[in-house]
Amino acid sequence: MSRALDIDAIRAEFPILSREVNGKPLVYLDNAASAQKPNAVIDAIANQSRTAYANVHRGIHTLSNETTEAYEAARETCRAYLNAASTDNIVFTKGSTEGINLVASALAGEIRPGDEIVLSIMEHHSNIVPWHFLRERHGAVLKWVGLHEDGSLNMEELAEAIGPKTRMVAITHMSNVLGTVTEMAKICQLAHDADAQVLADGSQAAVHIPVDVQALGVDWYVMTGHKLYGPSGIGVLYGTAEALDRARPYQGGGEMIEVVTRDRVTYNTAPHKFEAGTPPILEAIGLGVALKWIKAFDHAEIEAHEVALYNRAYDGLRGVNGMTVHGTTPDKGAVLTFSLQGAHPHDLAQILDRYGVAIRAGHHCAQPLMEHLGVSATARASFAIYNTEAEVDAFIEALAKAREMLV
Template identity: 60%
Template sequence: MADGQTLGNGALITQTFDPYAVRAQFPILSRTVNGKPLIYLDNAASAQKPRAVIDNLVAQMEGSYANVHRGLHTLSNEATEAFEGARETVARYLNAPHHDNIVWTKGGTEAINLVANGIGLSIEPGDEIIVSEMEHHSNIVPWHLLRERRGAVLKWIPVLDDGALDMAAYAELLGPRTKVVAVTHMSNVLGTINPVQAITEMAHAVGARVLIDGCQGAVHAAPDVQAIGCDWYVITGHKLFGPTGVGALYGTTEALESLPPYQGGGEMIAVVEKERITYAAPPHRFEAGTPPIMEAIGLGAALEWLSAFDHGAIAAHEHGLLLRVRERLADRGWLRELGTADGKGALFTFTVEGAHAHDIAQIIDRYGVAVRAGMHCAEPLAKRFGVTSSTRASFALYNTTEDADAFVDALIKAREFFV
């Protein structure tokens, strides 16, 4: 990618990006699968881990592991410093005002459930929650639980044929009974990048709170939660090149303070007596029990590593891979791409005429290419596009032009099985 290239949004790339140098930092990418070099294109499901994260986790286990907070001994103090330092790293990555705006969770799903459970106590029958047709089940089911348990009404923002949200329809859905708008930053199926700042402003105008699911969007560009203006923003570690079992919830100070505790236990309390309990202030109010210590510190290491790159250059590189795949597969009457909205992320989700998505994925795997097949935890979206399953290739910063070509070559060969 040459210096000075511009993206579709007009952003100027100021740094050359070398995916081959990045790729060399991922040990797993040197292995073979079925006798072929591994071509890993399942990044939207989970990303691989760089040497910096692997070494960080090993160093913790070998030299500095202990439980955090109140230990008073050297190892505990070291672990606490690293643990809280990772919280500060997440805050910087999201441009949160303060590290106390960051709550550790075990992933994006728990973060959304934390918010939904807290809000649920104030939901009355007939109160409205708006989600979109493109949401991951993690941002649907927690709100369905409020429909079942509290009588909330779910309203759905339609998705247009190109995969963009129908913003005019969204405006019509908003009203005096709208309590929450919960929308993904980037679709895990379509790649659509939603106008989350506008979505937030429109929701706030009617007094609703806004949760943004950033599990996909935060990977390809560092979000600015203050510019977005949302009440809550959710990320998960394993998609951000970090460990599994850890995520984070950003919340404004007011939004976090408005929520009751999610779970009870150690750390989330200030005082425990026989007659009463005084809860800790956020974020610790929501971090009952021993947290994912090594995982949180590992996520901090992943974000430090990721922040060293020019995100504009990464986006341009990934978009170039998507364009190459599209160009090579253009005018193939047997292929249907799902999601073609302007400015979409580097996801290529498709169906093949006369072939099941699972069969396509399994045949492609014979050539060492890892892709995902199914409904991608987005059943309402699959029904919207009239499909029962699809195959998804998702690109990351370590993928190369050769990876894109290997995927296309394998797909064309897979298609031949069904002709």
């Protein structure tokens, strides 16, 4: 049975939410950048460090065995969270960025000049720059897909962009700026019909909507721990058995090998062939605890709560003169990105911080999208399970005061 969505009780599990900033109660609305951590995660990392820490997979003593069991249990939790077929499909990484770089590196050996990689203009830089490496070093061609006015992906353009030279379609599952949720299953169908692979950037989606990688049909899926109420420095790359078997190792070192001699090397099987060196052991264990913490709640109730907060904030901004909200597609995630005419986003964020309200300002590592929107930067408020209606009202009130100062 799922836990009740008692927001006051949930907030009590996040010690940082009780602090003040500039003499005001903290209103943390920068969750799309990084979420706060519950006691369950904090305690799990501390307790593992206190009671059973050693390197994994390499020892036969008790501490090593106990740590290995906890580490591999976290891999199973990640498998279940994404509904992967096997733990062999789950590669631990430093985060989504490393996962995407790993896939790009694996694909590099197959790329020939003129081969195409299809991206959308709302991608995070982490899902752009690794593909530029293939453009610069291997002659790949990047093809860009645009958006409709409401911020939804132009699926007609996507279908036209995919062709016989397409090798990879790399698309966000949920935009970190617009909150747009893409039609990933349909994207996979279009790509696979052209014998192309699909990488879905799930950095935002994995937090806010249920993800079933088998139902979606993706070849690759990435998510990152620090947005999932877990630690930083840990993430997950999901790959199908075929994709992982086909991919060459990303880094060399311990753990990822079977035999090393002076004149040859044979590699381990997936996922271990992609996990060279001592892994982020405590971070992986913390991520497993974070995912279990999330799964204790009904995901539909979490989503409804976050969307209600977004709608309350959107309604509070909608009538403000000079205010533009970027991204209004239906069924979007709880990410509110906006511009206020006559006010720089950095100034807005700085003034809101005086009132204890933490938002993000800048290009959000999405400069091609900023160019499309015709701005150099935007402000962004993003909502999480522990945010409240009172915090939304505090955000709107602080924004009104900032507008009086700046406009």
